[in-house]
Amino acid sequence: MSILTIAEAASQIAARKLSPVELAEAQLERIRRLDPAIDSFLLVTEERALADARAAEARQMAGTLRGKLDGIPIAHKDIYGTAGIRTTAHSKLLEHNVPTRDAHTVKKWADAGTVMLGKLATHEFAFGGPSFDLPWPPARNPWNREHFTAGSSSGTGAAIAAGLILGGTGSDTGGSIRGPAALCGIAGIKPTYGLSSRTGILPLAFTLDHAGPMAWTAEDCALLLQGMAGHDPEDPASVDRPVADFTAELGKGVKGLRIGVVRHFYETDHRASDATRAGIEGALDFFRREGAEVRDITLSPAADYHAVGYLLMVTEAYTLHAPWLRERFTDYGELFRDRVALAATVSGPDIVQAMRRRRVLCLEMTAAMENLDILVSASQAGEAPRIADVPKWANMEKPSFTMPFNVTGFPAISICTGYGEGGLPVAVQLAGKPFGEPTLFRAAHAYEAAMPWRKRRPSMCD
């Protein structure tokens, strides 16, 4: 069976041309065959998957399918709580943790009929990685297993690129959906803050955490986000407003869209690789050619956004982990414990200053977007580095391209723009106005449909 997108599989399931049970069995066989090389799964829930698939197939035969996610094989990042199924955060500290209830979003996807194949690798507690001192190895990049996936939704990125799942959950506190999406050559969206619930997901930093989907295409991300978004009174950040139709603008092209390019982020603040910059220019050429208005804009330096976001992220994480860090310091992996321990050096006034500066940056981005629909910048600086060569302090040394949109809460998607000199994927990041996801999907889908990148999979899939 060839690797399908969610849109393709949904269409075939609806037409009774594809059996959800056969699809699940094919995916489980792929996991058995390919995952030992990339370690994307921490746990394969084969019995649950086949039970889910049989239920979906019964609905298919009865003509009672619940929608486009019914019968679709997915898996969850292992910080998403799953009732009765181990949820470890890839950490020794939660090695035997079995939640009693599903995360809000896990339940929503289950109610939509998805077929759960298992739990996916993450950086420890969605932050420290790649780590080699945890109970499980880090996920590896299917384009070259000697290379990094980025993180923290590392297993989700690897499993989708390798065709082991059609979609999966990620979380994004400073770029943990968009980073793996970029380096694994897939699509991943960090929705607007508050659009999707975090209830039942192990937190990293309350004011920066976002739950979102990852998939092979932007269209698939739209379908998955449709099944994930919505108000949850248990999450204090959850917004109570009607959920948009995320596929409504697909196929409308980009004509008339107003696109701002934050060129200084990836040309001077943190210079991206030649291939990454060429990929972005290619995307901008496409948008211009198709009738969008493209112009450069200037924001505060990426380092300003990064400093605010990073300081708040480690401090909020420390708030959660300080008791265990005091008593069980060496039960954490070195990367997580050493990065989060830095928060002990932060003063109260530092935190207040960070919050004040965050407000300034939010106002700045809101003003910049007043006459724009989309902001374009890099997603990652280049192709994936070798996994053994990732410096311990890599996520601090240079400013992140993704953190600005965690600081402000604006939605942002990463999509593939081709392949670099090493044969590994490169990407562009598109950001939108709050709750502007339909426009992001519109632009991302138009670009993907016009480019050849979605037709190529890692050679391990051959």
Place this chain on the structure above:
Amino acid sequence: MSTPEIDKDELGRILERSGHQLTPAQIEAILPGAAIFRRMVERVNAPLPREAEPALIFDVEQGR
């Protein structure tokens, strides 16, 4: 605003004050990150315009 580089002794004292009993090797392992982090803290503490006042979050007249 100038923030001095942090040294191992200072980092050890701060961590101990926060309740962490770490070995010299463990403190040494954190030190390079602490120096980078100090520069981030320095950047966050640069002067801000008036609209950054957190008091604006609370609207006294509306009681919220």
